[in-house]
Amino acid sequence: MSKFRWNYRSIVFLLSVLDILAILVIYPAKSQAELPKSDVSTIEVEKNKAPEAVVNQTVNTLIAPVTLKKAPNDLRDRVTPVSQLLQVAPPTNKKAPNNAAGQTTSVSQLSDIKPTDWAFQALQSLVERYGVIAGYTDGTFKGDRSLTRYEFAAGLNAALDRLNELIATSTTDLVKREDLDTIKKLQEQFSPELAQLRGRVDSLETRTAKLEATKFTTTTKLIGRVQIVASELLAGNNVVTKRPAPNNVTLQGSTSLRLNTSFNGKDSLGITIGGGNIESLGQTKVESSLLGTYEGRTADNSSITFARNTLILSGVRYRFLPFPNTQVNIYPLSDGASEIGLSGPVNPYFESSSVTGANGISRFSRRSLVYNYGDSGPGIAILQGLGKQLQFGIAYSAPNGGNPTTNNGLFTGRYLALAQLIYYSGNRNFRVAATYVNTYSPSRTLGFSGTNFGPAVGSNLVNSTVDGVATLGNLYGLQAFYQVNSKLAINAWVSYGVHRYLGRGDGEAMDWAVGLAFPDLFSEGALGGVLVGMEPKLISLSRNVDLGKGLGQADRDTSLHVEAFYQYKIGDNIEVTPGLIWITAPDSDASNPDSLFAWVRTVFRF
Template sequence: MLTFRGNFQWLVFVITMLNMLVLPVLSPEKSHANTPESTDSLLLNTNDTSEQSSESVVENNQDNNYLLNQVTPLSEIVSPENRRANTSKPKDKNSAASQVNSVSQLSDVKPTDWAFQALQSLVERYGAIAGYPDSTFKGDRALTRYEFAAGLNVALDRLNEIIASSTGDLVKREDLDTIKKLQQEFSPELANLRGRVDGLEARAAILESQQFSPTTKLTGRVQIVLGSLLAGDNVLTKRPAPRVVTLQDSVSLRLNTSFTGKDSLGITMGGGNIESLGQTRAGLLGTFDGRTADNANVTRPRNDFSISGVRYRFPLSDKTQINIYALSDGANELGFTIPINPYFESSLATGSNGISRFSRRALVYQYGDSGGGIAVLHKFNQQFQVGVAYSAPNANNFAENNGLFTGRYLALAQVLYTSPKSNFRAALTYVNTYSPPNAQGLSGTNFGPAAGSNLVNSTVPGTGTVANLYGIQAFYRFSPRFAINGWVSYAAHRYLGRGDGKAMDWAVGLAFPDLGKRGSLGGLFVGMAPKLMSLSKNVDLGAGLGQADKDLSLHIEGFYQYKLADNIEITPGFIWVTAPDSNDNNPDSLFAWVRTVYRF
């Protein structure tokens, strides 16, 4: 948006307008040849969303319209009746801006100001200045197009009155001499300004013709990861896992498009070759324990670039938001709106924080893989928000026991409380999920939190599985440099026609923002990853009838995210898992991780 350097400079412009429009009436020898061809060259298109969101543009325009509406038309304030009214009634500082009859009424205008005499003349002789409601002129502030239009309107109204009155005593010869002098003195600046605006208009036209989209913003994240297992065995083979140093990568791009200024169409694309520490039984350690979060998609070739998320978000009302997604999950849509675990959770905009999948999310959020669905969020007030979501991981699959309503699904409901100072958050979450019988007859491939022990991620071959999950999560910021978060989750599994199982997890995370440097972050996390606590005697998930996880396994994680530059962070960290797969017979595993993130 075009702005002048200060209100005193639009004052010069108004004086010039007085010269150009008054002198031709009072001085017939004056020619129109010196009149600018058009004032359009001084006004640029304000539909610029390159530096701010569509929402902020709308808000700013509303603010400017408010200022414009606060300026009283000169025709209403220069009449003798209104002049008398202005002097007889006390001024209400909260009322709309009104005509000032003396420059002394403007509290921020001083006799030492360089344009004081010109301003005094416009106020006391021509009545062409209206102050702000707080009796200020704000001469050192940038001028918006709306304020310029309002001031110009006042000046033109006054000029029309002068011309209509046809009285020479309204404009004195010394004033005209002053106007001529000011016009000559500032003509180079006005000419320079006109040239700069013409150049900006040309550049803006080029940008508009070459831009990708007037409403689309591209953000991205590139990760380079150096990692190695330092200790640990494969829990299935009981042999030491390879201690190999790897250098891996991932790339994520997101296009955010707004059509109305309040909605958002998000398309996420990405690919990579990061092998997770504990992604599947076929992984490095033969268990889901210690699963890293930055891993590549296990169903696609490495470094295969593909769409990983499609979501359209729009407001149904001032307090209700609808998210329709063809590729995402309900936990994402609800969790990322107001993160309950902001220092460990990950998003494309803020970059990654916690190293493992477990440190970022509780068990109650972990059962939903990406798929199609809908999420609705409603804000009762500043403190309470409720959200519901329905996701189907295989919504795009036409095969039997798949699709949006006949296959695997996850239904989620959550109540979130945020304190007035936003330093405390707490959420109660409930999830109901169903996984149909596995067509391949293999257990553990389509159900579970994809974190923790192997048994908690297992099903009975050929049997459908239902689960009801319950979770409570909380976050408290003690100070700008220290915060704590934690959760407890419980899951009741029912292996249809066979029996029941019970699962649980808990965790505590400590965050140290601005540790060592502004923008850096330290994190320490301890918890029990999802574990099968009990199992019906007639159910066998691979360890024998009625066999649940036996021992306590602790997940201990630490990281330090050091801010190298505004958009670059390097994060060394570690994951230490005691008794992997909840079995004391398995030696502890220790994994080192150094992640560098570039965001744009």
């Protein structure tokens, strides 16, 4: 039979149980001012007499299951019976006379108890206040003697009997006068603080009432972004006219407002409204554009199909979770591949969205060609989690799906069908995605980017098709991302596409890139980025197909895209991003001199 090492500690524990039960059972209906003062809270334990390890050992022993059975013979030979060790006073709400035989009514009657003993106050409360401890018949308590489970059970039973009596009689004399006096003094002492707290609560109630009266909605959050861009073409020719392009400094801007609404906490309705006048330095392949090519096309520019400085609806998307690991996106108007979670995971530092704004400067640095053929438009995307490390996604979009005319519509016009599998490492620092896209465009139909077919980045030939002929494309992409550490990340991709000019022949397209990102570069929250790659180019063409440079003529040379930027945060809502884009052999033609762009973007978020 195990023993308690310290009898005093058992007394403290017993008193704690009694006080807690009394507070929980007897006093909830009374006011806080009537709660009895706990004697245990006033005990000051000396370290040399009540070490923490011993207290923990005692408590652990107390909460162990107790089996009340007859002790083994060898233990009975060494332990005095409970009836002789501990006399338990019968339950009563009256104090017995001091001369009552066998009854201890004051702790002073125990000859071996001194006021300096560390458990004196606890023992005094159990004897004089609750009347559940009597001591030995010789007038001693023997506080340093070992206690058996039997002895403790007897004492606890007496305490519970006393508690039941208090409940039955609703004793009202347990609240001491000094307790009430202490509470009154505390109220007077902290009256200034209480008054100040009352005033602050009243002020908060007033402000809350005003907010509730003027709130826009309880379910919608507004996210705003304003961009101001200063840019200049430092060097380069128009690849169509072969003449030097003007190098004027420009100052332009755009605004985007995003409304995010949730109806049940598990869905999201996003509406994007925006407009501006930012002109891309590499915009289209026509002679009237600055460079006459899509290479170096910046990503912050406004759509060329809408008038400048016109506020337009640029994105509508509803997202919900029909199952815990399934996300469904329905979009009458898509904000791009990153908006529905396709390209962002494998290029998080260069990619952007209509909500968060820009990171990389160019359209090419943000995503590979497999994500760019579909353009914007209505569609649906489903992302399915396969365990903790795989995600499968499918998407279908039709750039002209809202147009009911011939060769347009959701299923009879231009479309893109995508399937993608992403693998995440256990710590999600490494990710790799394999993507397949099937895309189709009827003849003489244009998307929002102004192209009939192609990625709207890269050379002119890769964005060309045969006049009057529909075009079909099969695209394959492999993208990877690795977070080396908190200060360095690497991303890379390679993409390959086959263009089939129906009834005429085929062409092959390709692009690749390697990027380095430097989070918190020189400053917390800052971001540095460097990317080198080959923008999409036509690497081969059937001999009987002419896309503008002669039968069977594909791009002759390789054009390299080199981009660097540094995004510096000014507070939480402002960031400034200067950057450069250098294009060698523009339009994949070594006869064209290199192009160099300077771009400074300032973003305000609210």
